[in-house]
Amino acid sequence: MSEISKALEECGALQFGEFTLASGAKSDYYINIKKASTNPRVLYLMSQLMAERMQRENIRPDRIAGIVLGSIPLAAALSMATGIPYIMVRKEQKDHGTKELIEGDLNPGDRVLVVEDVITTAGSSVKAIATLRENGAVVTEILSVVDREGGGKENLAEIGVSLLSLVKGSEIAKGRR
Numbered sequence: 001m002s003e004i005s006k007a008l009e010e011c012g013a014l015q016f017g018e019f020t021l022a023s024g025a026k027s028d029y030y031i032n033i034k035k036a037s038t039n040p041r042v043l044y045l046m047s048q049l050m051a052e053r054m055q056r057e058n059i060r061p062d063r064i065a066g067i068v069l070g071s072i073p074l075a076a077a078l079s080m081a082t083g084i085p086y087i088m089v090r091k092e093q094k095d096h097g098t099k100e101l102i103e104g105d106l107n108p109g110d111r112v113l114v115v116e117d118v119i120t121t122a123g124s125s126v127k128a129i130a131t132l133r134e135n136g137a138v139v140t141e142i143l144s145v146v147d148r149e150g151g152g153k154e155n156l157a158e159i160g161v162s163l164l165s166l167v168k169g170s171e172i173a174k175g176r177r
Contacts, residue, residue, distance in 0.1 A: 004049055004145065005172045011039045014172060023121040023150060029173045031146050033117035037073040046145055047077035049166050050115065054082065057164060059141055061113035063087050063106060067128045070117045074145070078115055087112070089128040101131050108136030116144040119163060122152035129161060146172065 001009075008014045013036040019027045036042040054060075064086040066075025072088055079086035087104030106112070112132055116125055119142070129139045139161060147153065147165035156163045 002167055002171065004045065004166050007042045007045050008033075008036055008172065011036050011042050013042070021120050021148075021150075023123065025120065025150060027148075029169070031118050031148075031169065031172065033074075033145055034070060036145075037070075037077075037117065043073055043077050046074060046166070047081040050074070050078050050143055050145075051081040053143060053164060053166065054113070057141075059113055059143075060111070062110040063104070063112045063137070065089050065112050065114045065128070065132060065137075065139075067091065067114070067116065067124060071115050074115045074117060084113075089114075089131055091124060091127070102135055106132070106135055106137060110137055112137040112139050114139060114142040114161075116142060118146045118148060118169075119144040119152035119156075119165065120148040120150035122155045122163070125152070126155060126159060129156075129159060 013032045015030045019030040021027055064075050064078050064084050066072040067089045068091060075086040087102055087106050090101045125142055132139050141162045141164060142156060144165045146167055146169055148169040153163040
């Protein structure tokens with residue numbers, strides 16, 4: 001069992017039962033990364049493992065992007081671990097304040113690494129990447145804690161984005177069912 005799998009299990013983020021995922025798919029396990037990212041020890045571990053993966057893969061973005069709400073703690077922690085500024089991408093425009101879809105500094109041509117908690121079909125990631133690109137960002141990779149292997153990798157490949165993950169859902173659930 002990987003270090004991240006063990007940490008997810010120990011903090012109670014890995015749950016078994018009957019679940020409906022954001023994609024609408026049914027699953028006999030659920031990975032509640034929000035529970036993990038509110039645990040300082042696990043959030044720190046995730047950020048360190050993501051930073052190591054970035055180094056191994058030679059990923060050097062100008063910005064890290066988190067999608068509101070789930071991946072914002074990851075983006076902030078990874079920003080602190082790497083010194084790379086982060087931005088927040090909203091799923092929809094607010095009707096008050098600045099009405100911006102992107103919070104933080106983004107310059108045309110900035111290379112942006114999108115971070116996600118869990119990827120299944122990557123629907124929300126694809127939308128966020130479109131928003132980033134419309135605002136001048138160059139996005140070629142997304143780094144997720146968990147890839148549930150629900151078609152997300154293929155959907156991202158269709159828009160020219162590579163999916164990297166710390167662990168696959170099948171690895172986490174293996175032997176637990």
